[in-house]
Amino acid sequence: MTDQKDNHFRCGYIAIVGRPNVGKSTLMNELIGAKVSITSRKAQTTRHRIMGIQTDDDAQFIYIDTPGFQTRYNNALNKNLNRTVRDTLSTADVILFVVDAGVYGQADQQVLDLIPENVPTILVVNKTDKVKEKAELIPFAEKLAALRDFAAIVPVSARQRFQLNRLEEEIRHLLPENPPFFSPDDVTDRSERFMAAEIIREKIFRYTGDELPYTSTVVIEQFERKEKICRVFAAVLVEREAHKAMIIGHKGEKLKEISTEARLDMEKMFGVPVYLEIWVKVKSGWADNEAGLRAYGYE
Ligand SMILES: Nc1nc2c(ncn2[C@@H]2O[C@H](COP(=O)(O)OP(=O)(O)OP(=O)(O)O)[C@@H](O)[C@H]2O)c(=O)[nH]1
Numbered sequence: 001m002t003d004q005k006d007n008h009f010r011c012g013y014i015a016i017v018g019r020p021n022v023g024k025s026t027l028m029n030e031l032i033g034a035k036v037s038i039t040s041r042k043a044q045t046t047r048h049r050i051m052g053i054q055t056d057d058d059a060q061f062i063y064i065d066t067p068g069f070q071t072r073y074n075n076a077l078n079k080n081l082n083r084t085v086r087d088t089l090s091t092a093d094v095i096l097f098v099v100d101a102g103v104y105g106q107a108d109q110q111v112l113d114l115i116p117e118n119v120p121t122i123l124v125v126n127k128t129d130k131v132k133e134k135a136e137l138i139p140f141a142e143k144l145a146a147l148r149d150f151a152a153i154v155p156v157s158a159r160q161r162f163q164l165n166r167l168e169e170e171i172r173h174l175l176p177e178n179p180p181f182f183s184p185d186d187v188t189d190r191s192e193r194f195m196a197a198e199i200i201r202e203k204i205f206r207y208t209g210d211e212l213p214y215t216s217t218v219v220i221e222q223f224e225r226k227e228k229i230c231r232v233f234a235a236v237l238v239e240r241e242a243h244k245a246m247i248i249g250h251k252g253e254k255l256k257e258i259s260t261e262a263r264l265d266m267e268k269m270f271g272v273p274v275y276l277e278i279w280v281k282v283k284s285g286w287a288d289n290e291a292g293l294r295a296y297g298y299e
Contacts, residue, residue, distance in 0.1 A: 011060040011178035012093030014171055017115065019107035022098045023126045027158040028052050028063045031168065053182050059172050060180040064088050086114060094151075094174045095121040096167075101128045101155065102140055112147060120151040120174045124167065129157040192270055193223040196232050199265045200278060203258045204236065208246050216243060231275045232266065237283040244280045255280065 016024045032052035052063040089095060095115055099108050115121055123144055131137055141153050152170040156163040197218045204216070222233040238244050248255045259278050266274040 008177040009058060009060070009179055010172060010175035011062070011180050012175040013062050013064055013091060014094045014096060014175075015064045015088045015092035016096045016098060017089065017111055018098035018124075019105075019111055022100045022108075023158045024098050027096070027098060027124065027126060027156070030158050030161055030164055031061070032063060055180060055182070059175055060182065061168070061171060061175070062181065064092065089115055089119065092119055093176055094171055095119050096124050096171075097121050097150075098124045098126050099144070101125050101131045101137060104140070104144060109147075115148075117148075121148065122167070122170055122174075123148075123150045123153045125153065125155040126158050128155045128162060129160050192225060192230070193220050195269060196220055196223065196262075196266055197234065199269070200234055200236070200258070200262045203262045203265075204247060206261075207254055207258050216247075225270075227272070229273050229275060230266065230270050232277070234276070234278045236278060236280045238280060239282070241282055244282055247280050 016028055018024050029052070032054040054061045054063070097112060097115060123141075125137065125141060125144075128134070128137065137155055141155065144150075145153060151174055154163060154167045154170055156167055158164070197220050200218045204218070216236060216238040219235045219237060220232060221235050222231070224231040236247060238247065246254075247258070249257075255278060259276055262278070263274050263276040266276065
């Protein structure tokens, strides 16, 4: 139990924002204690809004992960990503603005500029494990404190779970009084079908390194969930024949590795054996086409 004076339940949406690669997905996963969002060494892996839900005796925390704010390419897909960030922020009850310990640049400032002044915002200084002299964090935090009237400033290490309880307490106090919106057993509102696509996407990005453009996407064409087996038929949509070759690899070896790793992750997550088929298809120009994006679930 907490030191709350009232007995009223609290529930609300917590948006996690920050420039790519500051550790937003890792933070959300550690806060809710389950692997829901996909993390990667490579920036910009998170395209969809993903919610992770954590419920205890007196509060329900609904976390919203956001895509990294992106300014580099100006196509429909990225305009869509930035719009998602703004929509996420305007509907949040609490915002976690995540920065990398000791690093604050233009990209961070661009994200801060998107955060509405009237939504309580906690500054989360992540990756403190990388800073040997912790005293160095004090002037850094003071500099950032001058930028905005933050509700709290909490240094954490998402990876080492350092100070996550403190962060959770700060969030709890800022949540509005509401009954729980979700059943306590819900971890995410995304279906297994969606998670299957996310897992495949993560493997593709890991195996193709930096070469494959972000414009490729994964569509689950068929998803059959039985008690003892799960069958997944997925299509990877790419823009060019050359991209298709990057994923398939020499004699199909890369695609085989991607499929095997994705299947193993799905089996771990779904708790049953998984039969997985992945096809790579060339679908030119889909990332520049708003209707195309909607068709693939980027509302
Ligand atoms: N040293 C250290 N590394 C961390 C910490 N938290 C996350 N990372 C690493 O930082 C990298 C990026 O983490 P993500 O969680 O994918 O970052 P993100 O902000 O969600 O990235 P996008 O989806 O690209 O916006 C990964 O290699 C993480 O392992 C931390 O507390 N300490």
